[in-house]
Amino acid sequence: MITSQTLPHESDQPLKCFVVGPIGDPHAAHGSPERESYEHHLGIFEQVIAPACEKYGISAVRADGITQAGDITEQICRYVVESDLVVADVSGGNPNVMYELGLRHITGKPTIHIGEAGQLPFDIASIRTIRYQRTRSHLAGARKEIESAVEAGLRDGFGLLTPARVLRGLQVGDGPDSAVEPGSGGKEEDEDSPGLLDDFAVIEGELDEMTADMEAVAKTTETIGALTRQSSIELIDLTQASAPASARLVAVARYAETLSAPADELNTVASTFAERMVMLDSGIRAALGLIEMTPPDERGEGAEQFLEQLMALDEAAQEALTQIGFFSTSAAAMSRLSRHLRKPVKNISAAARHLTSAIARMGEWASKARELVQGQGPTV
Known part of the structure; x- marks a missing residue:
């Protein structure tokens, strides 16, 4: 539930809590998902998080409550990194929330996870999360849990908890911003716990697996493409020769049979790729x-x-994805010719859906990577 060691509560300055979570759109139409999301999460902030923080003199703010002029993205990053406490609502695994949470984990500072029951992302399941439901009693219970967590942290300090996956143990060490400072008597890092390079190695290994997945997708797509072109030529020849429908049906059935295995393999690989x-x-x-x-x-x-x-x-x-989309459309058109093609076409279409959702996320990674690479050159 909490990652880090202590809150600087002895300071004369009031403590600040930044609340990370879905915002929604206050200007969206009433009844729309965006408007409902805004009203729900604003309610969680006003009824649960802010009162729990105020009880201990901690000022809480969301991104839409930042009043200073300037670049909002930079301001959010600063709040995420510099705030004394972060409360993160991880409901639904919102990509922006997970990104900001990753930045927070880098600092090793106190972080409390909350989330709506049934809406928690599985990839941070190892970190304890305060769960709430949309009822008055459950919201009151969640507020009390946050209060208890903050009270215990202010009194005893926060035990260092291994953050989700990549950044485990990142701030344990001997640097000035380490979560456990030398000689502080804090918890020492386990000799077998992974360090930053170990974690990057894990990511690189998984990326290598994803590269292998994409190579398999490309190879299978080529096979499907070759089979589709061959079948198209055969059907055109049969049509031009005024062959009976039975002959054309045999050709389509033969195409479906040869297409079945690569279509099934494509769907399996695409599903694995999306899960990874x-x-x-x-x-x-x-x-x-x-x-x-x-x-x-x-x-480096x-x-x-x-x-x-x-x-x-x-x-x-x-x-x-472009190739799969093309063959999915072509095969779908042919599937109307015979029931034999429905199963392989279904697998190809499913593979396209898996890849579409996954590649959209990958595009965000690549966009950020290009931004970082382009920003390395000398400024003019």
């Missing part, structure tokens, strides 16, 4: 945040290779 994408998303976003916070001349070769790998993977994925 979801599992890596928060970690890669956090890694990109770490690279962004590191001066370009201090990043490994970071550059990581960024290049993200961009190359995105390019390959976009090309594969």
Whole structure:
């Protein structure tokens, strides 16, 4: 539930809490999902988080409550990194929330996770989360849990908890911003716990697997393409020869039979690729945040290779998606000719859906990677 060691409660300055979570759109039409999201999460802020913080003199603010002029993205990053406490509503695994949470984990400062029951992302399941339901009694209970967590932290300090996946143990060490300072008597890092390079190695290994997945997708797509072209030529020849419908049906059935195995394989690989994408998303976003916070001349070769790998993977994925979309459309048109084609076409269409959702997320990684690479050159 809480990651870090202590809140600087002895300071004369009031403590600040930044609330990370979905915002929604206050200007959206009444009854729309965006408006409902806004009203729900505003209610969680006003009824649960803010009162719990105020009880201990902590001032809470959301992104839409930042009043200073300036670049809002930069301001949010500063609030995420510099605030004394962050409360993160991880309901639904919103990508922006997970990215900001990854940045927070880099600091090793206190972080409380809350989330609506049934809406919690599985990739941070190892971190305890205060769960709430949309009833008055449950919201009151969640507020009391936050109060108890803050009270215990102010009194005893917060035990260092291994953050989600990539950034485990990142701030334990001997630096000035370490969560456990030398000689403080704090918890020492386990000799076997992974460090930053170990975690990057895990990510790189998973990216290698994703690259292999994309190569398999490309190879299978080529096979499907060749079979489709061959079948199209055969059907055209039969049509021009005024062959009976039975002959054309035999050709379509033969095409469906040869298409079945590669279509099934394509769907399986695409599904695996999409699952791997979801599992890596928060970690890669956090890694990109770490690279962004590191001066370009201090990043090292490994970071550059990581960024290049993200961009190359995105390019390959976009090309594969275009090909699959084309064959999915072609095969779907042919499926109207015979029931034999329905199953392989269904698998191809499912593969296209898996890749579409996954590649949209990958495009965000690659966009950030390109931004970081382009920002390394000399300014004019």
